[in-house]
Amino acid sequence: MDAKVTWQEGMRFVGVGPSGHPVAMDAGRESGGSDTAPRPTELLLAALGGCMGMDVVSILGKMRTPPRRLEIAITAERAPDHPKAFRKARVLVRAEGVPEGNLRQAAQLSRDKYCSVGNSLSAEITVEVEARP
Numbered sequence: 001m002d003a004k005v006t007w008q009e010g011m012r013f014v015g016v017g018p019s020g021h022p023v024a025m026d027a028g029r030e031s032g033g034s035d036t037a038p039r040p041t042e043l044l045l046a047a048l049g050g051c052m053g054m055d056v057v058s059i060l061g062k063m064r065t066p067p068r069r070l071e072i073a074i075t076a077e078r079a080p081d082h083p084k085a086f087r088k089a090r091v092l093v094r095a096e097g098v099p100e101g102n103l104r105q106a107a108q109l110s111r112d113k114y115c116s117v118g119n120s121l122s123a124e125i126t127v128e129v130e131a132r133p
Contacts, residue, residue: 010034044117045074045089048125051117052091055110060098063106068097076123086123093129100131 005015005025011033012026025040027033038046049072060066073092078084093107107127111118118125 012036041078041086044086044121045076047117048089048091048115048121049074051115052093052107052110052127055114056093056095056103056106059106059109059114060095060102063102065098065102067095067103070095086121088124088126089118089121091118091125091127093127094132095129096132098131100129103129103131 001018003015003017005013007013008024010026011031012024015023015025017023023043024037025043026035026037027039028035053070053072056072057067057070071094073094075090075092076086077088079087091107091111093103095103107129111125111127
């Protein structure tokens with residue numbers, strides 16, 4: 001897999017991967033940017049949530065219990081010193097219309113086996129679930 005990131009101006013960059021969809025990134029004003037796009041670290045957390053969400057939806061579909069609604073909330077802790085890597089991440093998977101046992105199993109399978117983003121991070125990732133009728 002290949003990607004290309006191109007500098008636009010200031011601290012603004014645009015990345016493009018194999019899908020061809022551009023993703024803008026920028027720094028905040030306090031870091032010399034213009035605050036026109038998400039920070040790369042924000043995109044990393046969103047990628048973790050998206051990766052796990054896609055896995056969970058797929059797994060629940062195979063269990064014949066597709067969710068009516070699904071939301072992934074991520075809280076992460078970073079090291080205080082540079083490179084300020086993510087040390088821990090708590091992923092909360094909320095779903096409606098899914099038995100809690102199925103949701104828990106799908107979320108754990110994603111974390112432990114299927115989510116390439118999460119398994120590429122050195123952070124400790126914990127998963128919690130909330131199933132609502």
